[in-house]
Amino acid sequence: MEDASQELLKSVVKIKNPNGFHMRPKAAFVEAASRFVSEVKLIWEGQVFNGKSMFELMLVAAGEDSEVTLEVFGSDSHLALQELEKVLAEEDVSVLD
Amino acid sequence: MEVYRGIPVYPGVVIGPALLLDTEGYLIPQRSITASEVVEEFERLKIGIRDAAIEVRSNQAIIAAKVGTQYGAILGAHAQMIEDPFLLGEIESLISKKFFTAEYALSLVMRKHIKEIQSLPDARMASRATDLFDIEKQILGKLIGQRKEGLNSLNEPVVILAHDLSPSETAKLNTKLVHAFATEAGGRTSHTSILAGALEIPAVVGLGKFISEVTGGDIVIVDGNAGLLIIDPDAETLRRYQKTQTDIVSLDASLESLRDLPAITQDGVEIKLLGNIEFPHETKHCLDKGAQGIGLYRTEFLFMGKDAVPTEDEQFEAYKEVVQAMGKDRPVVIRTLDLGGDKLAAFSNLHIPEKNPFLGLRSIRLCLRNIGLFKTQLRAILRASVYGNIQLLFPMISTVLELRQAKMIVSEVKEDLFEEKVPFNKDIPIGTMIEVPSAAILSELMAKEVSFFSIGTNGFLA
Missing domain, CATH: 3.50.30.10 (Phosphohistidine domain)
Structure with a gap:
């Protein structure tokens, strides 16, 4: 991976979902993250979680209006960041989780 | 630890x-493998995970079609956890480093994640541990299915x-x-x-x-x-x-x-060692240990956890089994029902809530208020008495009147059996428990009414 376009991208995203970052948004996030070759990290309350592991994300108890930091690193990082921000910002108003 | x-x-x-x-x-019956089996174990694990994921995803499709995609998505998340490459990595590393079976390694890894999730401060997120138990079960089911253990x-x-x-x-x-x-x-x-x-x-x-x-x-x-x-x-x-x-x-x-040494005190008094039982099949254990009889057969276990009171024949068979196993000579002391109505599902209609059921309508008092129930048990005991040396014992007697009432009912049952020409031991010894303070104080009068006492000391220790 000597690609010159490689760079570490960061973005702070606010969770808008009234139920917080619950299981289904997490599943959608992992699915999206896994489509990219870039490394995806999610930082919540100072802890770093692997964005491609559902198990790790299960430990993110981010409620509505809390902030998480996205870190993407790799050859397709720009596209990945864009896409993952979208997933995180999605409002899922259903009460299921 | x-x-x-x-x-x-x-x-x-x-x-x-x-x-x-x-x-x-x-x-998970087996937890270790040998070094040469690691590769095979990796393969089993991969197949197990693959099959579990396939099954969960097909369930997802079924549920999505039935009740909506958002419900199906829950299973989608499960499938994602099952297929999580980091999960696979963790399990494989335990298999290759510690030579654990796929099942045991999976279980260890899942236990770790479950604990982490359970410790989350957000109660709702913490409750997701249930999902992990479910996932573990899914994969274990596939792994164990391969082994059919x-x-x-x-x-x-x-x-x-x-x-x-x-x-x-x-x-x-x-x-x-x-x-x-x-x-x-x-x-x-x-x-x-x-x-x-x-x-x-x-x-x-x-x-x-x-x-x-x-x-x-x-x-x-x-x-x-x-x-x-x-x-x-x-x-x-x-x-x-x-x-x-x-x-x-x-x-x-x-x-x-x-075991076979006689139980005799230094001044030459022989003491009989008898066993206590709750179930007929325990008679054998008592005999194996050298018991010279059954000192207390607690019959209430025949009654517990049943929807209906055991019939006369069911009780008769149980008592007969015990007495036959003990033989003609060894005594078998059968105590009548010693339970509160609260313990008997079959009596839920009779049960009156009480402040202190331990001192309330229970044991002999319950029997004297439910003569039909009492007579059925007495009939079964008397019928069994022809097969050996049965002695009849009343629990929780607290007055002489109570004791006489109980004895009178025994006499009535004997008369009925006699008229029906059903054989029984007409000289069956009757005894009473001395387990409440009034019985202890009245014991001199009680002694004139019965053939033997059985002293229940734990009631006196409060």
Whole structure:
């Protein structure tokens, strides 16, 4: 991976979902993250979680209006960041989780 | 090392590998492999995970079609966890470094994640641990399906750990290999506990939540004397219990050598040693230990946990079994029903809530208020009395009048049997328990009414 376009991208995203970052948004996030070759990290309350592991994300108890930091690193990082921000910002108003 | 305190239901100490029995009956009977089997184990794991994911995804599709995609998505998340490459990596690393089976490694890894999730401050997120249990079960089901192992194919001694065991599950345990059990639920009088006594394996129940702290194959100690379950004991504890075990074995052996010696005091008084039982099949255990009879047969276990009162014939068969096993000469003291109405499902309609049921309408008082129930039991006992040396015992008598009432009912039943030409021992000895203070004070008068006393001391120790 000597690609010159490689760079570490960061973005702070606010969770808008009234139920917080619950299981289904997490599943959608992992699915999206896994489509990219870039490394995806999610930082919540100072802890770093692997964005491609559902198990790790299960430990993110981010409620509505809390902030998480996205870190993407790799050859397709720009596209990945864009896409993952979208997933995180999605409002899922259903009460299921 | 974790120590849990519960209710001891059968004494003894067992040290052995845990076998977790959940409601679906998945077990992890084997926890180690040899170095040469690692590659094969990787392959099993991958197939298990793949199959579990396929099944969960197909369920997802079914549920999505039935009730909506958002419901199906829950299973989608499960599938994602099952296919999580990091999960696979963690499990594989345990297999290759510690030579664990795929099942055991999976269970260990899942236990770790479950604990992490349970410790989340957000209660709703923490409750997602249930999803992880489900995922574990899915994969285990596939892995164990490959091996087709179960309780019937145990090949080494184990300790069964479960949330609860049904009486039928308990009854089916192969005691050659199941050396002890411990459960989260249950009480001293639950059927499972009673069966543990009958199977003669150390057991502790009512331990509270511990299942998420243990993995099948972990070494555990069941201390049926103190009512403890010790998970993953440290070296010192293990040593101590190993010593206890050898002490018990040598104690048993030394007692065995005393078995056939006569029980005579130094001044020449012979004392009869009799056994107490709850179930007919325990008679054999008593005989094996050299009992000269049954000193107390607690009949209430015939009545517990049933929707209906046992019929006269059912009771007769049970009493007959005991008395026949003991033979013509050895005495069998059968005590009539000694239970409160609150313990009898069949009496729920009769049951009047009381402030202190232990001192309320129970035992002989309940029988005297429910003559039909009492007479049925007396008929069964009298009918069985022709097969050996049965003695009849009334519990919880507190006045002479009560004792006379009870005896009068026995006379009525005898008359009925006589008229029906049903054989019985017309001279059956009748005794009474001296277990409440009034009976102790009235014992001189009581003595004139009965052939023998049985003293229940624990009622006097309050």
